[in-house]
Amino acid sequence: MAIQKKHGKGRLDKWYRLAKEKGYRSRAAFKLVQLNKKYGFLEKSKVLIDLCAAPGGWCQVAAECMPNQSIIIGVDLAPIKPIPRVISFQSDITTDKCRATIRSHLKTWKADTVLHDGAPNVGTAWVQDAFSQAELVLESLRLATDFLIEGGTFVTKVFRSKDYNPLLWVFKQLFTSVEATKPPSSRNVSAEIFVVCRGFKAPKRIDPKFLDPRHVFAELAAPTPNNEAKVFNPEVKKRKREGYEEGDYTQFKEISVTEFINTTDPIAILGSYNKLSFQQPPGGDLALSTVDRLEDTTDEIRKCCEDLKILGRKEFRSLLKWRLKLREKFGLVVKKSKEKEEESEEVAEVAPMDEELAIQEQLHRMREKETTREKKERRKENEKKRKEIMRLQMHMTTPMEIGMEQIGPDSTFTLRRVDKAGARDAVVNARNVPVESESESESSEDEDSDDDGDRLERELDSMYDQYQERMEDRDTKLRAKKNRKQYETDEWDGFSEDNKSDDEEEEESHVGLPVEQAPTTGNLSNNASLFFDQDIFQGLDEEEEEEEEEEEEDEEDEDEDEEMDDEDEDEEDSDIEEDIPVQKQKKAKKPESEWVDDDEIQYIDEPRKPNGQLDIDIITAEAMALAQQMATGERKSTDVVDDGFNRFSFRDVDGLPEWFIDDEGKHSKIQRPITKAAAAAIKEKMRAINARPIKKVMEARGRKKFKAAQKLEKLRKKSALLADDEALSERDKAQSISKLMSKATKKKPKQQVKLVVARGTNRGISGRPKGVKGRYKIVDSRMKKDIRAQKRLAKKKS
Numbered sequence: 032m033a034i035q036k037k038h039g040k041g042r043l044d045k046w047y048r049l050a051k052e053k054g055y056r057s058r059a060a061f062k063l064v065q066l067n068k069k070y071g072f073l074e075k076s077k078v079l080i081d082l083c084a085a086p087g088g089w090c091q092v093a094a095e096c097m098p099n100q101s102i103i104i105g106v107d108l109a110p111i112k113p114i115p116r117v118i119s120f121q122s123d124i125t126t127d128k129c130r131a132t133i134r135s136h137l138k139t140w141k142a143d144t145v146l147h148d149g150a151p152n153v154g155t156a157w158v159q160d161a162f163s164q165a166e167l168v169l170e171s172l173r174l175a176t177d178f179l180i181e182g183g184t185f186v187t188k189v190f191r192s193k194d195y196n197p198l199l200w201v202f203k204q205l206f207t208s209v210e211a212t213k214p215p216s217s218r219n220v221s222a223e224i225f226v227v228c229r230g231f232k233a234p235k236r237i238d239p240k241f242l243d244p245r246h247v248f249a250e251l252a253a254p255t256p257n258n259e260a261k262v263f264n265p266e267v268k269k270r271k272r273e274g275y276e277e278g279d280y281t282q283f284k285e286i287s288v289t290e291f292i293n294t295t296d297p298i299a300i301l302g303s304y305n306k307l308s309f310q311q312p313p314g315g316d317l318a319l320s321t322v323d324r325l326e327d328t329t330d331e332i333r334k335c336c337e338d339l340k341i342l343g344r345k346e347f348r349s350l351l352k353w354r355l356k357l358r359e360k361f362g363l364v365v366k367k368s369k370e371k372e373e374e375s376e377e378v379a380e381v382a383p384m385d386e387e388l389a390i391q392e393q394l395h396r397m398r399e400k401e402t403t404r405e406k407k408e409r410r411k412e413n414e415k416k417r418k419e420i421m422r423l424q425m426h427m428t429t430p431m432e433i434g435m436e437q438i439g440p441d442s443t444f445t446l447r448r449v450d451k452a453g454a455r456d457a458v459v460n461a462r463n464v465p466v467e468s469e470s471e472s473e474s475s476e477d478e479d480s481d482d483d484g485d486r487l488e489r490e491l492d493s494m495y496d497q498y499q500e501r502m503e504d505r506d507t508k509l510r511a512k513k514n515r516k517q518y519e520t521d522e523w524d525g526f527s528e529d530n531k532s533d534d535e536e537e538e539e540s541h542v543g544l545p546v547e548q549a550p551t552t553g554n555l556s557n558n559a560s561l562f563f564d565q566d567i568f569q570g571l572d573e574e575e576e577e578e579e580e581e582e583e584e585d586e587e588d589e590d591e592d593e594e595m596d597d598e599d600e601d602e603e604d605s606d607i608e609e610d611i612p613v614q615k616q617k618k619a620k621k622p623e624s625e626w627v628d629d630d631e632i633q634y635i636d637e638p639r640k641p642n643g644q645l646d647i648d649i650i651t652a653e654a655m656a657l658a659q660q661m662a663t664g665e666r667k668s669t670d671v672v673d674d675g676f677n678r679f680s681f682r683d684v685d686g687l688p689e690w691f692i693d694d695e696g697k698h699s700k701i702q703r704p705i706t707k708a709a710a711a712a713i714k715e716k717m718r719a720i721n722a723r724p725i726k727k728v729m730e731a732r733g734r735k736k737f738k739a740a741q742k743l744e745k746l747r748k749k750s751a752l753l754a755d756d757e758a759l760s761e762r763d764k765a766q767s768i769s770k771l772m773s774k775a776t777k778k779k780p781k782q783q784v785k786l787v788v789a790r791g792t793n794r795g796i797s798g799r800p801k802g803v804k805g806r807y808k809i810v811d812s813r814m815k816k817d818i819r820a821q822k823r824l825a826k827k828k829s
């Protein structure tokens with residue numbers, strides 16, 4: 032691919048000219064120059080493979096930057112003219128032949144860097160292009176995995192398409208650091224992005240599916256419609272552009288109560304209808320009149336049926352329970368007797384249902400039963416572990432005793448395993464993983480007998496989780512809070528030495544995750560993880576690590592560092608627990624064992640103003656009121672500490688459902704009265720903040736000021752020179768200085784923007800219209816007329 036004169040003028044841009052000047056064979060060379068400037072991988076490499084290298088721009092750059100005696104191999108479908116220090120040959124990178132040729136050149140060496148800048152099918156349809164590009168990337172990755180040394184670097188070009196995320200996910204499994212970047216020399220109009228993958232993990236075996244385009248780019252099946260979501264979030268409406276359902280052109284939907292009772296999917300009805308009707312159909316419905324008369328059909332239930340869209344979780348639950356009761360009464364579901372409970376088959380009679388539906392429901396129930404059983408077992412196991420940890424914490428046992436009953440080849444107990452069951456948080460907090468005491472296990476028999484009820488409970492719980500996730504997606508504060516919580520609970524990783532479960536270790540050496548799995552990273556969505564891959568966030572981890580190292584080195588400073596971490600967290604949370612100033616919050620939060628006295632607080636390295644005062648930003652009325660009270664001596668620091676211990680401090684949340692704790696948490700805190708003065712002070716402060724111009728404007732103003740100062744300085748110097756000039760008379764001096772001044776203060780006339788109407792030959796043109804010089808703006812005729820009218824009006828007024 033030699034430099035060709037492209038038709039579009041934009042193609043012969045600055046980089047094209049620079050490439051010509053510098054003797055590079057392609058403008059692409061600058062992309063590698065800029066990537067290397069940012070990541071510096073070429074200087075560290077001794078062996079490099081450049082895939083799709085023609086005409087050889089990247090090879091030229093590599094030869095320039097890599098140490099002497101390095102091996103550089105360039106391969107392409109097209110011939111590459113010889114480049115000093117570069118071995119090049121012609122081959123298709125997807126073939127075994129290419130692999131063999133590279134191997135013959137490298138012998139036993141491994142490559143430190145593999146580059147790929149391939150672009151197939153140039154000129155065909157873009158969608159097709161993007162796909163084969165992605166395939167080519169995967170092929171180049173396959174080749175890279177064969178030749179890269181552990182810790183090596185792989186740089187590739189990827190096109191922004193639907194295959195971009197799956198590709199990135201694959202990279203992330205194989206490399207410790209994956210960063211996507213667009214060098215300045217890459218045109219903005221181009222969809223290309225460069226991904227720099229560093230720290231090749233060199234797994235012993237890679238699942239072939241991993242590098243197979245059919246798996247990596249497989250379309251994920253459309254998720255099944257989530258009717259439950261509709262039930263619990265009736266107000267969240269997604270825009271549908273599909274129009275109304277065929278034959279149904281109303282938005283208000285109503286369904287008979289009997290249908291709700293007979294249906295096998297009540298949640299779908301609750302999610303998609305507005306009203307459950309007790310209205311008798313024309314022919315009369317005996318079942319409906321019975322339902323109407325039953326005692327279970329309370330006024331509350333009737334009210335709930337009136338408008339489903341305004342119901343909350345509690346109301347839906349009562350409607351579903353009511354439905355179950357009626358189904359039992361009508362003999363639609365027969366409760367299992369104790370003897371029959373033993374049998375795996377459940378006796379369930381569902382009246383108007385065809386055979387297939389019946390089988391489906393039975394299968395579904397069996398599956399539910401199985402998961403309930405598994406869940407129960409997990410709970411028991413977790414409870415056992417929790418008790419052991421409690422005993423250990425209370426010095427009732429030694430670590431040796433932990434997990435004694437589980438002794439076996441793979442029974443090493445780590446909290447990570449517990450976490451897989453989703454219970455570690457609770458274990459660490461010594462909170463109840465729902466305990467199954469003996470008395471409870473008796474009652475759990477009842478639970479089992481009511482399979483539907485159990486299922487509903489779980490559905491409701493999972494709905495709440497989904498609701499939380501959605502809220503987190505929307506609300507960054509909530510997300511930060513959750514991550515913080517997770518961080519707090521993650522701090523202690525149990526007794527595993529290397530903090531890795533067996534499974535995880537296996538994953539490292541054998542990357543073989545099912546490719547269908549959605550590519551996500553930790554708690555972050557893919558988009559979020561891509562966002563955080565940006566340079567700006569890169570230092571953060573290292574900083575944290577450094578801090579940790581410091582902590583290890585200096586045990587004496589440990590407490591101090593921890594306090595600083597706490598402080599960061601507190602600051603983030605300031606809007607949640609704003610009622611106590613930062614430092615005091617920390618004090619109040621400290622557990623008794625880590626208690627520090629007032630003197631110790633003095634040594635904490637708090638952010639301070641230049642005058643030595645603590646730099647605390649008071650942004651809430653509560654904090655302001657407290658600050659005022661403290662300043663006037665109305666309250667003392669000890670009062671604030673005492674306030675930390677209140678009836679909300681040690682809330683007993685054992686066994687309470689997550690949604691309840693969350694909901695209660697919003698209100699279970701001291702409501703501190705605020706003073707009028709404090710509210711006014713905060714209002715004023717906020718007004719001042721809002722009145723500040725945005726950063727861009729501030730910067731522009733600063734630039735203007737700076738330029739004016741420069742101009743003034745120049746003028747001053749010139750005037751001084753003139754004043755010192757002995758050859759000039761005083762009059763001449765005064766004249767020339769005033770000339771200078773008037774020249775400097777004269778404003779340049781603003782360049783007129785010529786309006787060009789987009790009609791005739793100018794319709795739909797891109798670029799400068801013929802015969803137009805200077806600044807121009809293409810407008811439609813309406814706009815031109817409007818502007819004229821405005822001018823006329825302004826003239827009239829003046």
Ligand SMILES: C[S@@+](CC[C@H](N)C(=O)[O-])C[C@H]1O[C@@H](n2cnc3c(N)ncnc32)[C@H](O)[C@@H]1O
Nearest residue numbers: 057083086087088089107108123124148149150
């Ligand atoms: C954008 S150019 C590479 C430019 C090069 N990096 C440089 O600096 O000069 C893309 C190259 O990919 C090559 N290519 C496309 N498919 C290929 C394949 N299957 N095997 C080898 N080369 C391929 C094309 O021949 C083309 O020369």
